[in-house]
Amino acid sequence: MRSMLKSLVAAGFVLGLVTSTSQAAPFTGNVSFALSTLPNIVASGSGTAASCGACGDLTIAPASWGSAMTLITLSPTAAAPLSALSGTLVNPACTFNGTGGNGGGVGGACGLGGTINALVNGNPFLVVPLAILGNNGRLTFGPYGSYIDGQAWTTGTATATINGVAVAGGTMVGYDNRTIGGNGTIQLVAPGGLMSTLGGPFPLLVSMTITIPEPGTLLLLGSGVVGLAVLGHRRRRQA
Numbered sequence: 249m250r251s252m253l254k255s256l257v258a259a260g261f262v263l264g265l266v267t268s269t270s271q272a273a274p275f276t277g278n279v280s281f282a283l284s285t286l287p288n289i290v291a292s293g294s295g296t297a298a299s300c301g302a303c304g305d306l307t308i309a310p311a312s313w314g315s316a317m318t319l320i321t322l323s324p325t326a327a328a329p330l331s332a333l334s335g336t337l338v339n340p341a342c343t344f345n346g347t348g349g350n351g352g353g354v355g356g357a358c359g360l361g362g363t364i365n366a367l368v369n370g371n372p373f374l375v376v377p378l379a380i381l382g383n384n385g386r387l388t389f390g391p392y393g394s395y396i397d398g399q400a401w402t403t404g405t406a407t408a409t410i411n412g413v414a415v416a417g418g419t420m421v422g423y424d425n426r427t428i429g430g431n432g433t434i435q436l437v438a439p440g441g442l443m444s445t446l447g448g449p450f451p452l453l454v455s456m457t458i459t460i461p462e463p464g465t466l467l468l469l470g471s472g473v474v475g476l477a478v479l480g481h482r483r484r485r486q487a
Contacts, residue, residue, distance in 0.1 A: 272296055272298050273296070273430070274295070275294060275295060275299075275460045276292075276293075277292070277312070279293075279313055279360070279454070279456050280454070281364055283364070283366075283376075284451055286330075288320075289318055289364065291313045291315065293312045295308055297460055299426060300346065302428050304345070304353070304354045304424070306343075306344045306346070308342050310339060311339065312339055316334065318334075319333070320332060330373065331370065334364075335378075336362040337360060337378065338360075339358070340358065340361065342358035343356055344436065354403045354434065355400055355436065357401070360378040362377075363377055364376040364378065374394065376390075376394075376452075381396070381398050381452065382400065382438040382454070384399055385397075385398060392446050393445045394442070394445075396440045397440060397443075399438055401436040403422035403424045403437075407419040407420075408440055408449075408453075409441050410443050415439075420455065423435050426460065429462075433459045434458050435458075437453075438454045439452060440454060
């Protein structure tokens, strides 16, 4: 009986390592941007993530989103003088640290690469760099005295600010629905505040959604370890 308990404890320890440490796994997801009340533009992608549901940590590989965003045609009456929005996005490697694990708070700074392009009659009007979105601080760019105040990613509640003052309509809420094994869906948010001589402040509503599928092979490995422990115990008893 005592040897049986030892075998199961050892198996449980190995299984615990399988389910509680970061496991590299494929994921699918998207990064979504919305400027104030304008329609979202979305960059979809996939890549590899190291996900630890027990500790909350998450790392995604670089260039998971490496393609052009969907071109959005705008209604002239709703967005004059803008006629369309487009963009490009290439992310670096991003590491988000968990504070609670298994649905607890997750966050961290990770600036994005690329731009959102505001067009007038098909011609560039304002090019908005994305490097400050997901980072703390301010980025000044282009004409019209434009700047963005950004903040780090979080799965909690975050509100866009300009000079430390909340921007109306700029509050977002993230979530972490991963299991202790690290699979599931997590959404991080990093709203920014946009200001220029053309107007403002405007909220830039930014979210990153990542879905990590059930790691079936890891579960099979864990159950196999337990099965081997039980089988080994039975053979010792028969010997």
